[in-house]
Amino acid sequence: MKKYQIFIDGQAGTTGLQIRQRLASHPQIEVVTIDHDKRRDADAKLELMRSVDVTVLCLPDDAAKETAIQAREVGCRVLDASSAHRTANDWVFGMAELAKGQREAIAKASAVSNPGCYATGAILLLRPLIDAGLLSSDRELCINAVSGYTGGGTKMVERYQQDDAPVYAAYGLGFDHKHIPEIQHWSGLQARPIFQPAVGSYDQGMLVMIPLQGANGVELQKALSDYYQGQGEQFVQVLPYNEIPADSAPFITPHGLNGSNRAELQVYGASSGKQALLVAKLDNLGKGASGAAVQNLNIMLGLDEGLCTQID
Numbered sequence: 001m002k003k004y005q006i007f008i009d010g011q012a013g014t015t016g017l018q019i020r021q022r023l024a025s026h027p028q029i030e031v032v033t034i035d036h037d038k039r040r041d042a043d044a045k046l047e048l049m050r051s052v053d054v055t056v057l058c059l060p061d062d063a064a065k066e067t068a069i070q071a072r073e074v075g076c077r078v079l080d081a082s083s084a085h086r087t088a089n090d091w092v093f094g095m096a097e098l099a100k101g102q103r104e105a106i107a108k109a110s111a112v113s114n115p116g117c118y119a120t121g122a123i124l125l126l127r128p129l130i131d132a133g134l135l136s137s138d139r140e141l142c143i144n145a146v147s148g149y150t151g152g153g154t155k156m157v158e159r160y161q162q163d164d165a166p167v168y169a170a171y172g173l174g175f176d177h178k179h180i181p182e183i184q185h186w187s188g189l190q191a192r193p194i195f196q197p198a199v200g201s202y203d204q205g206m207l208v209m210i211p212l213q214g215a216n217g218v219e220l221q222k223a224l225s226d227y228y229q230g231q232g233e234q235f236v237q238v239l240p241y242n243e244i245p246a247d248s249a250p251f252i253t254p255h256g257l258n259g260s261n262r263a264e265l266q267v268y269g270a271s272s273g274k275q276a277l278l279v280a281k282l283d284n285l286g287k288g289a290s291g292a293a294v295q296n297l298n299i300m301l302g303l304d305e306g307l308c309t310q311i312d
């Protein structure tokens with residue numbers, strides 16, 4: 001059986017480690033590592049990139065931009081986990097469920113950009129509803145979200161592990177969170193949404209919530225369900241209308257999907273039919289980062305899309 005080789009630039013960071021953990025048992029992908037003290041050595045990286053099938057970038061944006069240029073120079077395919085290229089013209093957005101043809105575009109691409117964690121939840125909720133004409137593209141939306149602290153990378157993880165961080169902290173107060181451009185671009189929103197994220201004192205799990213005035217929840221739930229079921233998506237489930245999962249009732253929580261590559265979409269609606277709440281639940285390190293990265297790698301290499309996308 002053919003084994004593909006990949007190199008993860010940023011192999012020791014939060015996202016890199018989670019990808020390696022998933023790939024450790026992959027039957028057809030082998031991870032080629034770089035000595036820790038050579039991780040910033042451009043020549044050593046170039047040599048590796050010349051020999052592997054795909055380079056995965058798990059780096060800060062600036063470093064990702066630099067390495068992406070080098071990878072292109074040596075003709076190596078790239079999957080970028082950073083936010084550097086998510087709306088760039090010559091990159092394919094790595095969300096297979098986005099629209100018809102996206103999976104095929106990822107399979108053929110030389111450069112794929114993995115979506116942001118919050119953006120994954122928001123786009124999965126909004127894109128089918130905007131495409132179906134149930135939400136207007138010029139609607140002014142507020143998107144609220146909460147993430148586990150691993151979403152903030154090693155620095156935030158260290159802070160929380162030292163017990164030096166608040167139980168709940170709202171941020172994004174400059175109205176300029178880095179996921180807003182990709183949310184707008186890939187969901188088809190003309191109007192810039194207000195995006196108000198928060199981080200909680202737990203490691204993994206995320207909720208993305210979009211309250212809607214003047215919207216009928218029954219219609220929205222049906223449209224989402226028809227869309228994802230119609231496409232036979234294995235990683236996106238739409239829960240029944242107004243269902244509160246038994247394991248968290250009477251609340252909805254960000255927990256329950258950790259380690260998986262799944263997103264659960266929920267629609268709640270008022271009996272008036274005039275107010276609704278869209279909710280996406282996912283693991284910020286799973287479907288929000290490393291699970292999606294492995295899904296994209298599988299698609300890029302023509303392998304079964306679900307292989308090793310989750311951690312048991």
Ligand SMILES: NC(=O)C1=CN([C@@H]2O[C@H](COP(=O)(O)OP(=O)(O)OC[C@H]3O[C@@H](n4cnc5c(N)ncnc54)[C@H](OP(=O)(O)O)[C@@H]3O)[C@@H](O)[C@H]2O)C=CC1
Binds near residue numbers: 009011040057155288
């Ligand atoms: N955490 C998350 O949930 C998600 C993160 N991302 C994105 O993935 C990327 C990585 O994030 P994350 O894993 O959280 O970050 P971390 O801070 O956990 O890890 C980043 C890693 O990159 C290494 N690094 C930094 N600069 C360079 C360089 N020039 N060359 C080689 N290695 C370098 C660091 O090593 P060292 O500092 O020791 O040199 C570190 O190991 C970021 O762009 C982030 O935005 C994407 C989705 C979700």
Ligand SMILES: CC(=O)N[C@@H](CCC(=O)OP(=O)(O)O)C(=O)O
Binds near residue numbers: 153288
């Ligand atoms: C809790 C926390 O800090 N989360 C990160 C987003 C994590 C993520 O998805 O980041 P990328 O865009 O790099 O992929 C933040 O808000 O910046």
